[in-house]
Amino acid sequence: MFSQKLTQEDLTTIELSKHKKIVKQALTYNDAQTAINSMHSIVALEGEKSTYKDSLAITYYNIGNYVSSHLLAKELLKEKSENIQLLEINAVSLQNLGATKDAIEAYEILFSKTKNMAHGYQLAMLQYGIKRLTEAQNTVLQALQCDDIENAYIQFAIDKTKNQNVPLKAAAYNLQGLIAFELKDNTTAKQAFDEALKIMPEFALATQNTNAVTITMQNEAQLSRSANKSDTDN
Template sequence: MKNLIYILTFIITTSVIAQQNTTIAFEKSKLQLAKTYNDENIITSSIYNIIALEGPQSTYKDSLAYIYFNKRNFVSCFLVTNDLLKTKPDNLELLEMNAVSLESMGALEKALEAYENIFTITNDNYQGYKLASIQFRMNKNEDAYATIKKADQLSGNETLKVTFQVNQNYSQNVSVKAAIAYLEGLIAQSLEKTPEAKLCFERAIKLFPDFVLAKSKLEIINAQEQEK
C-alpha cells in the first residue's frame, strides 16, 4: 500500500512539474513573439507570468527592472531593483537604476546614499558628477565641491553626454568633462569662490565651445567685474 502511495505521489508530482515547464515554455514563446511585434503590454504580462511560475529567484525580474526603467516608471523600477539588490547587492546596473529611480522620485537622501555607494565602487567620473549634483541640490556645498574636484581628476566616459535644459524649447548634450567643469563652477559660486568659478566656466567652454549655459555664466561674471 505504501509503495502504491509513493508511486501515485511521484506520478502526480512529475505531472505537475511537466505541466509547469510546459506553461513556462509557452509564456517564454509568447514573450519572444511579443518582442517581435514590440507589444509592451504583452511583454510585461508574460514576464510577470514567468516570474510567478519560476518563483522569487526568477532571472526575469532583472528584465522587469529594465522595462520599468526604460519606460521611466521609476516607482516600479525602484521596487523591483530594491528587491533584487537584497540578493545581488553588488550588481552595478541594478544599483545605478535604483539610484536614478530614487533621484527621479525626489528621494534625495536615499539617492545620495545610493550614489555614494556607486562612486565608492566605480571611482567613475560620471558617477562622481551625479553624486556632486545631488549634494549640490541638497545644499551640501562643501561636500559637493570635494566630490566634483575628485571627479574632475578622473578620466573616462569620453563619448558620454550630459543633457542640459537651456530653455523650454532647447536642450543641449554636453561632454562629461565639460559638465563636470560647469558644475564645479556653480558650486564654487555658491561658496563665493568667484575666481575659481570663472576658471571652471572657461574650462567648460574650452572643452565644449558651444556650451550655452557656461557662456552665460561667464558673461555674467565678466559683466560684474567690469562694474567694479
C-alpha cells in the same frame, strides 16, 4: 493508443516555455507590457529566486515605471549588493521619483564602486541641488578625475524652445564653477567655467556663468579699491 498522464511538473515546464517565448517575441516587437505580464507569470511559476526578476526590473526601468523598477531593484540588491546594473537602476529610479536624499545615498554607493564620471556628476548635481555644497564640491572634483566617457552628453536648455547637448566633462566643469561661485570662491569658479569653454566654446550656459562671475569679481575689486581709497583719505 496509450495516453500519457502529465504531471504538475510537466505542466509547469510547458507553461514556462510558453511565457518565455512570449517574452522574447514581445521584446522583439517592442511590446514591453506584454513582456512584463509574461515575466510576472514566469516569476510566479519559478518562485522568489527566479532570474526573471532582474529582467522585470530592467523592463520597468526602460519604460519609465520608476516606482516598480526601484522596488524590484531594492529587493534584488539585498542578495546582489554588488550588481552594478541594479545599483544604477535603483539610483536613477529614485532620482526620477524626486526622492533626493535616498537617491544621493544610492549614487554614493554606485559611484564608490564604478568611479564613473557620469555617476559622479549626477551625485554632485543632487548634492548641489539641496545645498550640500562641500560634499558636492568634493564629488565633482572626484568625477573630473575619472576617465572621460566618449560620446557622453548632458542636455541643457538654451531657451524655451532650444536645447544644447554638452560633453559630460564640460558639464562637470560648469557644475564645479557653480558650486565654487556659491561658496564665494570666484577665482575657482572662473577657472572652472573657462575649462568648460575650452572643451566646448559654444556652451551657452558656461558663457553666461563666466560673464556673471567676471562681473562679480570686477564689482568686488571696485569695492575694494573704494574702501582702500576711503581709508587712505581718512
